[in-house]
Amino acid sequence: MEHQSVQLFTRFKLTQARYKSKIDWLFHQFPAFQKQGGIAYKPGLSHTKKLLNHFNLDITKLKAVHIAGTNGKGSTCSFLSSLLTEANHKVGLFTSPHIFDFRERIRIDGAMITQTEVLDYIEDVQALKLDFKPSFFEITFVLAVKHFLDQGCDYCIFETGMGGRLDATNVLQPVATAITNISRDHTEFLGNTPEAISKEKAGIIKANTPLFIGKKEAHSFPIFESKSKKKDAILHVNQNQYPFEGLPKYQKENFNLALDLFDFLSKRKSHPDNVEKALQHLEQNTGYGLRLECVAESPKLYLDVSHNDVGIQKSIEYAKNQTKGKLYIIFGGAKDKVYSDRTLEVLDNTQSSLCLFSNPRSKSKEDWENVIRLLENEIPVFSNLREATAQIKSKLSEEDTLLITGSFFLISDYKPSFW
Known part of the structure; x- marks a missing residue:
């Protein structure tokens, strides 16, 4: 029994060391915005599409929701994911960045992707004979797609990395898109004005796919409205005013936007019990935390x-x-x-x-x-x-x-x- 315990402990330590080695490779082999900042930013979708093809992943099989915005997009993703989980759906959630463990970025019903799956995938990427160098974010996004397809998720909620139009996640063909709010951030890539940034975020709007926004902002709404008309995408402005206790005002806006999305996906109004459970079990369902x-x-x-x-x-x-x-x-x-x-x-x-x-x-x-x-x-x-x-x-x-x-x-x- 003691010998078996020693063997298990040794195996665990070896797995941990191997996992750390592969994550270090992932961060250092390819640019990662989390480590390097702007030099890691690789706009465009061609690398992502090639990587998806290498792994024979059919992105059209995902029932995806794609969410962009300057502030609140990660919160909105987590709120929506928790609402869907409480409604007995199997929900994939892709957010960034991580805080403690790389695997925080990829979850199903709150459970992080396993170390074994990450290790196997990175080794597969290392073995590919690529004629291009995908970025850290592109590699990570494709891993999320693979994981969600392998596990048969009912819904998959994706947060954009930066911007929208040229973000790796924009290869998605979602059932709905959402944009939280717009303010100045990453101006060296997205533009120096809220209007310029809004045009980049509006890049996620897809033909005949509804767009949900939290509120009408003077600098962004005309851009979203115009793009939605061109794409025949119905534009929904949040009308929910659910009476929350204990959430900051700005988080109430994010949760109400998530409720709008949930009502659309489930084709029914949210039941108060489901809403309360989604908030009560938010960390369990999504890993969401450390945001105030x-x-x-x-x-x-x-x-x-x-x-x-x-x-x-x-x-x-x-x-x-x-x-x-x-x-x-x-x-x-x-x-x-x-x-x-x-x-x-x-x-x-x-x-x-x-x-x-x-x-x-x-x-x-x-x-x-x-x-x-x-x-x-x-x-x-x-x-x-x-x-x-x-x-x-x-x-x-x-x-x-x-x-x-x-x-x-x-x-x-x-x-x-x-x-």
């Missing part, structure tokens, strides 16, 4: 992955409204991020600290010092999240709140032992 999640009380600790101006400002506003005492912020950012005057003003007028993270895309101390020169107040810069959390926690009263925000990468450095 309160993980401790007295004092409160919020972990949040907002990483552009609009999302960051909304998270700070929400956290301020939830605290009885002072709000403290630990803020991290990627090297290529430029923040608006409004975001800098909010940080300048809050008990804020800046923090580096372990991912190579982190702003350096010198980068942050250049930002600080634009502010009125001196803001400390910490070299790692453990140090920042320890120092700030020592200052907090039971009525205070600490918000850690600004980047997926900063949150991925957090460990419960820090608190």
Whole structure:
């Protein structure tokens, strides 16, 4: 019995080592936006189509929902997935980026793809004689398609990686598309104005396929309306106003959009029991978490992955409204991020600290010092999240709140032992 336990443990350790080796190869062999930023961006659909053909994958067999937007697209994907799971459907969910484990990107009813499936697939990719170099995202997307087809999913919910028109996911032939909201992000690829970005996002609109949007925005609605007419795609503007408890205002908008999609897919109005269960079992059904999640009380600790101006400002506003005492912020950012005057003003007028993270895309101390020169107040810069959390926690009263925000990468450095 003891010998068998040793064998199992040894086999487990070998699998873990092999898995880590293959994931490292995946990150380093091909560009990955999560590690390298803009140089990893490969717009266009030809590589994705070729890779799908190499694996003989028929994308038309997926009953897919394709969701784009600047903020809220990942939340909307997760909300819709949970609603469908609670309605007894088998649901594939593809989102990005991951926080702790690559497999978070690909789930069915909340269960991550297995290490064995990832290992086998990467080895198959390594064995292919390709005349092109697919990107990390293209490889990962095709793995999701393969997994969902192999497992016979009823519905598959896909979040775009960046933009829409030239995103790898845009090879999908979905039964519905959705766009959450539009603001400035990834401007070096998608354009410098909300209108230009809207045109890129509108690229996911398909012929005779309904488009769902959360609300009419002056800079984006005329573009979506025009493109929908050209494509004979019926445009639905969200009308749901479900009375939620405990969700931030902006998340209510995302959930109501998900409800619109669910009602269309199921051809019936959502039952209140199904809605409540979808929210109650959200993490179990989708793995969704760490998007403005309160993980401790007295004092409160919020972990949040907002990483552009609009999302960051909304998270700070929400956290301020939830605290009885002072709000403290630990803020991290990627090297290529430029923040608006409004975001800098909010940080300048809050008990804020800046923090580096372990991912190579982190702003350096010198980068942050250049930002600080634009502010009125001196803001400390910490070299790692453990140090920042320890120092700030020592200052907090039971009525205070600490918000850690600004980047997926900063949150991925957090460990419960820090608190």
